[in-house]
Amino acid sequence: MQPIDIHRYAPLFVVMNAASGSQDSQAVRETVEREVHRAGRSVFFRMLEPGQDLSTVAARAVQQAVEHHGIIVAAGGDGTINAVAQAALGKDCAFGVLPQGTFNYFSRTHHIPADPVEAVRLLLNTREAYPVQVGLVNDKVFLVNASLGLYPELLEEREAAKQAHGRSRVVAMWAGLRTLLHRHRHLRLTLQMESGALGKRQQTIKTPTLFVGNNQLQLEQLGMPEAPRVSQGQLAAITVKPQPTWRMVWLGVKGLFGRLGEADEIVSFPLRDMVVQPLLPLGRRRIKVATDGEISWLTPPLRFSVASMPLNLICPTPAAFEQSQQQSTGT
Incomplete structure (x- = not known):
């Protein structure tokens, strides 16, 4: 399957679980807002509050992203990322990740930076989302x-x-x-x-x-x-x-x-x-x-x-990741 294009001014719709991971969610939110506004883009947050259902919050955010030709972003650990991916699968929008979990297996597999500044800059500067495999158990x-x-x-x-x-x-x-x-x-x-x-x-x-x-x-x-x-x-x-x-x-x-x-x-x-x-x-x-x-x-x-349909993920291309690794090691 081919990657999908991302408009250079596509707004970001961020689902953030304040309870995920060890990083301070308010600091991450401020970092995202600063980088997005510096790039002349728009960002909208849906913060998961105590007692709220994550899947419901994620579904509403995905609907907004589709309606505004935006990017749906999951900020949290693997559980938060899973809930947003569940809502985004099969929808016509790009999927981004701001990893904040303990192991971050999904983001690490796809070379998404753990640093919030680098991760949000990846979301802002990437013009294509690439298909990645999704597993299903029933639905x-x-x-x-x-x-x-x-x-x-x-x-x-x-x-x-x-x-x-x-x-x-x-x-x-x-x-x-x-x-x-x-x-x-x-x-x-x-x-x-x-x-x-x-x-x-x-x-x-x-x-x-x-x-x-x-x-x-x-x-x-x-x-x-x-x-x-x-x-x-x-x-x-x-x-x-x-x-x-x-x-x-x-x-x-x-x-x-x-x-x-x-x-x-x-x-x-x-x-x-x-x-x-x-x-x-x-x-x-x-x-x-x-x-x-x-x-x-x-x-x-x-x-x-x-799953018969992939998730359209914003991540570095293999060439871009290899280049960044060479730069970080000085080779």
């Missing part, structure tokens, strides 16, 4: 990953730790290891996938978690061989064979050191479309699913797929 967007089982529990523990001890990678990693020390229930999942000329193939597995990745950087950091498939129009699925608690902790350590893909206990495979039917306890109709760190309850079956 929920995921740009980084989607998961069920142990991984959503890990995310909830991590968020609680951040609330108590602040947002940092050390806190996040410690919370993850602590979650692995607990006993966890195994899921029984029936997986159905397309298998070329053979039609559909189906298998039933028992696993503590199913993780589907859509971010090459995160998969590379885990040491997964499927990481390059994400840039080739596929997703990467990871499951774990049932293990004792101490072994799960060891797998977590291997993941921290980028060697998870070497473990015999890990089963991973690429996919474009997969239907998952979990065996739920009697009386339960929904299952907890995490998408880019945000928890929701979805009704099975769960269909994991690559």
Whole structure:
């Protein structure tokens, strides 16, 4: 798919979650306003206030961006970016990011600067938005990953730790290891996938978690061989064979050191479309699913797929990124 053009005076519509990340949102807002006005452009903010629904705020901002031929911008962590991307997918507007999260996998993958000044200047000076792949689980967007089982529990523990001890990678990693020390229930999942000329193939597995990745950087950091498939129009699925608690902790350590893909206990495979039917306890109709760190309850079956339409992202071209790297290193 071809990039879309951006008008040189396109206004910016910024959705900002004041609770995201460790940076001061007011300082970021002032930086954005200063740079935008210096460039002779317009910017409109939609600040997420306590009690407001992020998806509703994002949908209204996207509607305004489309009506005014503007740029929709997500300012926050991966969860905020996900909500705005959900509203922007399939809409005729460019999508920008001002990263303010802890890991910022999406922005780092696409070489979007973490510095607010550099990030907003990228939004102002770029004249094309480039198509990037979006993952779906049923109708929920995921740009980084989607998961069920142990991984959503890990995310909830991590968020609680951040609330108590602040947002940092050390806190996040410690919370993850602590979650692995607990006993966890195994899921029984029936997986159905397309298998070329053979039609559909189906298998039933028992696993503590199913993780589907859509971010090459995160998969590379885990040491997964499927990481390059994400840039080739596929997703990467990871499951774990049932293990004792101490072994799960060891797998977590291997993941921290980028060697998870070497473990015999890990089963991973690429996919474009997969239907998952979990065996739920009697009386339960929904299952907890995490998408880019945000928890929701979805009704099975769960269909994991690559969206038919991309997100039109404002990011450096490979040539521009390489040039900036050379300038920063003095080569």
